[in-house]
Amino acid sequence: MMKKYSNQRRAYGEELVALGRENPNVVALEADLGKSTMSCLFQEAFPDRYFEMGIAEQDMLSTAAGLAVSGKIAFCSTFAVFASGRAYDQMRQTISIGRLNVKLCGSSSGLSDFGDGSTHQAVEDVALMSAIPNMTVFTPCDPVEVRQAVRAAAAIQGPVYIRVVRNDVPELIDPSSKFEVGKLRTLREGTDVAILAHGVMVDEALEAAETLQKAGISAKVVNVATMKPFPYDEVKALAGQVKAIVTAEDHTFIGGLASAAALALRQSATPMDYVAIPDSFGQSAQSSEELMKFYGVTRDDIVKKVQALL
Amino acid sequence: MKVSQREIEKMAAQIRRDIVLMIGGEGHVGHLGGSCSCADIVATLYTAKMKGNPADPKWPGRDKLLMSKGHACIAQYAALAELGYFSKEHLVTLKSFGSMLQGHPDINKTPGIEANTGSLGQGLSIANGMALAMRLDGRAETNKVYCIMGDGEMAEGQIWEAAMAAKNFKIDNIVGILDLNGLQATGPVEDRFDTNPMPEKWASFGWHVIEIDGHDIPQILAALDEADTVKGQPTIIIAHTVKGKGISFAENVVGFHNGAMTHEQYETALRELDERLAQF
Structure with a gap:
């Protein structure tokens, strides 16, 4: 489509x-x-x-x-x-x-x-x-x-x-759907892995899920539109539904989605990994895509992290 | 509002006594100096100038006082307690765990406090926002926002952003009051970080400038009345004051910016102020 x-x-x-x-x-x-x-x-x-x-x-x-x-x-x-x-x-x-x-x-x-x-x-x-x-x-x-x-x-x-x-x-969200503060929004169902993402990384996650499906991996894609109050309990509950969790954000791994999800999963046996900007500043480029590739925050990076965990 | 000079002076003495009481004796530190330097201004505002209702601190028809130099909030606490915004019994709980009287103003804990201040340099901007809200609500002709600032605080850049903004928006229902006591936490302002000359700076930023002796009640009253007549531009009252005013051993002593009194000093201060109050 x-x-x-x-x-x-x-x-x-x-x-x-x-x-x-x-x-x-x-x-x-x-x-x-x-x-x-x-x-x-x-x-x-x-x-x-x-x-x-x-x-x-x-x-x-x-x-x-x-x-x-x-x-x-x-x-x-x-x-x-x-x-x-x-x-x-x-x-x-x-x-x-x-x-x-x-x-x-x-x-x-x-x-x-x-x-x-x-x-x-x-x-x-x-x-x-x-x-x-x-x-x-x-x-x-x-x-x-x-x-x-x-x-x-x-x-x-x-x-x-x-x-x-x-x-x-x-545009990824149905305008008639309800926005609930502090709630996860599942945009694609899947059973092997859950990809948690926010902002521009949600579309990257959906694209990654398509690629993973072709490789026989069923990926659930969850949109985290409220980073605070962070839905710790919901993320913890997700861990029981899948074999792995990967987060994706266009933010450094410090104090963002990776950090919050790791905190939510601290007592979980489900492995998790993250796609995030390293602890570094950005720089000029001709496009966002060029920067996202350099800092490792693309759909391909998500696919690689998922495959490495499973 | 018709209040005699004597009544205002009595209130100022009472505020100073409350300040000493709140800080307490040996082993307690508190912002004695900067609170006493603005005590006469605070007394005048609350008793003779500002519209307010102690029984309804959020009454929409009230004028507002912001302590941009938030550490001097104990002068405001004293006035609020004297007027009945809360019981005077709370005064001795200052800075204690669970007290409604925090070390710096807290809007959600103390009746009569209008905003959280304490990070210096921000009060005038907040006051501008309040004054603009009064304009939107059709109250700019009848209500004012008063904002007391310190001279050490003049080093904060945001003060001058706010000064430009008030001129830009032609805010004339704001009155800045500069408590120019000449001393900041670590020494004389002109030695530590010279922010002078103040009148010229404020005038060049588009403010109507009034200079007064900040301990002379008739001068304070006249300046506040003059501010009421200024249209189309904001007013700043530059009040020359003495840090620690009214406490004999603390006047112009840097150590009492946030110092501790000895037991003897505490007793002396209370005795001096009781003697002063006995004159009324």
């Missing part, structure tokens, strides 16, 4: 506008990247509720805290690397300790900002955001799930980080 591609960033901006229509308390803040994060759509629709904060991410987050503590649902958008790193302290101190309604969109995450190089490629953002108590972390796999995550974020009382990628990606 031909895949339908669309853009997570556009989905984010459009859903923000939809939310804004339903709830006058939704406001948006941006740090001069609105035309990339697509928060510019909200600006067009609701100029009075949109705050261009300039290139000042720390001020953006703290200002959002002031709006949130005053009853607003404040969506902040910028590149993931700045969202999680530059304004980490602001997110930690006032927003998360106070459990304030600030929703942070980390756009152009992982290796998706291929051209801009290491300074712009967030390969540790999930680890940073997940480490903060009171946080919720969403890692949607496609534009449909981005919309669902935006909606779920608005309904949560407290801070939420939403990880969004830059490039067009295949």
